[in-house]
Amino acid sequence: MNTAFATLLSLVIDGVAYGMMLFLISVGLTITLGVMRVVNLAHSAFAMIGGYLALWSMQHAGLGFFVAVPIAVIGTMLIGALLERTLYRWVYATSGLGQMLMTIGLAFVITALFKNLGGTQLQSVPIPPSLQGNWNVGPLSLSVYRAFLVGASAAVGLSLWLGLERTSFGAKLRASVDNPRIARCVGIDVPLVFSVTFAIGCGLAALGGALGSQFLPIEPYYGLKYLVHVLIVVAVGGLGSLRGSLYAGLLLGVIDTLGRYYVPALGAFVIYLAVLAILLIRPHGLVPRS
């Protein structure tokens, strides 16, 4: 195997790992957007909350990685559920502009709050020793953590799909989305379904924020800085489509990684060009809603 090909292969693997992380962070938004039709610009702020909660429970409470991350996810879900019950309820009926403004206002508040609490430095959640190091396969070197990330995202994607398609909650959820009035008539507690769904979306964001901090370091401006990444994955994938988010995450992750390596002069230019091109060809995303 020649070196150019080996380089390409390891770049693609890196790109896939990055793409899976993008998928992990944005899939929560896909769900809330697809289900509740709320343009949630505070979504990546929830990812940041998850990152901070994981970081702090490791630093201050001395917990291990595999305990801290679930705690962060659950904590963020509770915060999300609380905000859904109070603030988000206000904007279900308003226009997209109102939702955008309310949620960006929320992102501002969260940003300022964490800047006061945690300072401005860039931090990342420490990786446990069991996930450090590399596997060497011939000329290829594969980071264990990246493999873990790909595995974790794949597991999340699979369980989401199963949860939506195979469980009774999934059925209730789909019913609430397709026709809230009839769903209410057959005895489904639609507001409760929405609350739970929103909490799950926030939990997924938190998981992405905590696990992805090696790629996107945790900082107070995280929620505003990486918002664009999350939004483009969702838009390119097709609003509310799980499969679309997966494809979009992978595609954009690989394009971004390859672009930065082969045409470094263009930097971040490549990914936005790709977004523009994809949305021009398919205005409703890779997997449009039927």
Add this chain to the structure above:
Amino acid sequence: MNTTHISAMAGALRRQRFTAIDAVIAAALVATFFFAELYLALAVSVLIMIILALSLDLAQGYAGIETLGHAAFFGSGAYAAGLYALHISTEPFSGLVVGAAAAAIVGALTGIAVLRTQGLTQIMLTLASATLLLELANVAKKVTMGDDGLTGYSIAPLLGRFEFDIQGRTAYVYAAVVLMLVYIFAKYFVNSPLGLTAQGIRENPVRMRMLGVRVYARLLAIYTISAAVAGIAGALSAQVNRIVGLDALGFTLSANVLVMLALGGTGRLYGAFIGAVLFMLLSDRAAAVDPTNWLAALGVLLILAVRFAPDGLMGLIERFAFKSRREAAKSPNHRSQAR
């Protein structure tokens, strides 16, 4: 003040004819020049933001085009005017025209993509095109000087006579005159057939299509005009500040101008004035005191505004005025019918 007067005012706010309020605005512009001499630099940036907010109002408030990338046009206008001053001519008025033209071209080109979509995809496309331009300006360091910002150009005296002075007197008068011209244009525009169809499209694009309006072509025209106005704001900023930085194309600017317009009230030209003045003055004070908590305060302000004043401050004023009129209609001799 009697209630008929208030309701007449509310009607005037909606219909966008020239009224006494416009005289108040003009008077305020003049008064600022004489009484706020120490703050003229801040006043100039407020005027520039009002122009940008007016431009956003044309696209978003009147035509319902959802955008989170209006900085693309501000930035293109700014860079075009800066490069024009650096390489071709330092004459300011032609610089404004160049800035407007450059932004109009960017508007027409991106509009072809943006206006085919709606909702979140539309927001994403505007954001993607603005970020694309930002990265382009960042990458093309030879032309734009990247992070350092485009500097080193001078601007010739206005009309060949009035130098741009340190206190910003000339800059202020220049910006105020440009603002008034843009404003007069905007008033005529929103009452023109094109502006009226824009409002029709905003309310119901399908109905407008049924009526035989070529919706896409109209929206493209409006988007291009809005871009040109934003380009004027950018060019003005480039000429007055003698520097164009990457932040002229940044997400923060796009978000800020959206916030200004939303606080003031969309779809009402006065909203751009109120929102920009309020936002700029508050953030100037707050940034001096504590920028972090200003962000939190701004966030709370936005959340409360969406909840309690969805149409912005202008909407609140109108609601108040209409309520007074309704109460007037409920005066004793009408009450029996009203109940």
